[in-house]
Amino acid sequence: MTRVARPKAGRAARVAVIGIAALVGVLIVASLAAQLLGVRVYRITSGSMEPTIVAGETILTRSTAADDLVVGDIVTTQRRGSERTVTHRIVRMEDAGGERVLWLQGDANPNPDPAPYTVSQVHRYVFTLF
Structure with missing residues (x-):
C-alpha cells in the first residue's frame, strides 16, 4: 500500500x-x-492627568463603591445624564445620603472640575496597560 x-x-x-x-x-x-x-479598560484621550497618565495611554480600572474611596484616588466616572467619562483625581469628598459627592481635578489642570460628581460607584484606576 x-x-x-x-x-x-x-x-x-x-x-x-x-x-x-x-x-x-x-x-x-x-x-x-x-x-x-468589575474591570474595565479605558483609553485616555486628553492630557489632563499628565504626567501620571499620558494622553493615548490605556488604563485598567476596577468598579469600586463610593464608600471605599479616599482623597487622592484616581477615578473614572461620568456626569449624570452624560455619556462622556472623565478620569481625574479626587481632591475633596463629602457624604450625601448613601452617595458621595466628589470634587475631581486632573493632575495637569490648575483648578478642580467646574461641578462635583455625585456617585454611589465609580471605576478606580488600577494601572496603565500601555
Missing part, C-alpha cells in the same frame, strides 16, 4: 484554525471574568 503525503499547507491551516479558536476562547473567558470582577 502506497502512502500519499498530505500537503503541509492543509496541516498548517488546521493548526491556525485551532490556534484562532483557542484565542477566541481565551478572550471570551477573559471578558466574562472582567465583567464579574
Whole structure:
C-alpha cells in the first residue's frame, strides 16, 4: 500500500484554525471574568492627568463603591445624564445620603472640575496597560 503525503499547507491551516479558536476562547473567558470582577479598560484621550497618565495611554480600572474611596484616588466616572467619562483625581469628598459627592481635578489642570460628581460607584484606576 502506497502512502500519499498530505500537503503541509492543509496541516498548517488546521493548526491556525485551532490556534484562532483557542484565542477566541481565551478572550471570551477573559471578558466574562472582567465583567464579574468589575474591570474595565479605558483609553485616555486628553492630557489632563499628565504626567501620571499620558494622553493615548490605556488604563485598567476596577468598579469600586463610593464608600471605599479616599482623597487622592484616581477615578473614572461620568456626569449624570452624560455619556462622556472623565478620569481625574479626587481632591475633596463629602457624604450625601448613601452617595458621595466628589470634587475631581486632573493632575495637569490648575483648578478642580467646574461641578462635583455625585456617585454611589465609580471605576478606580488600577494601572496603565500601555
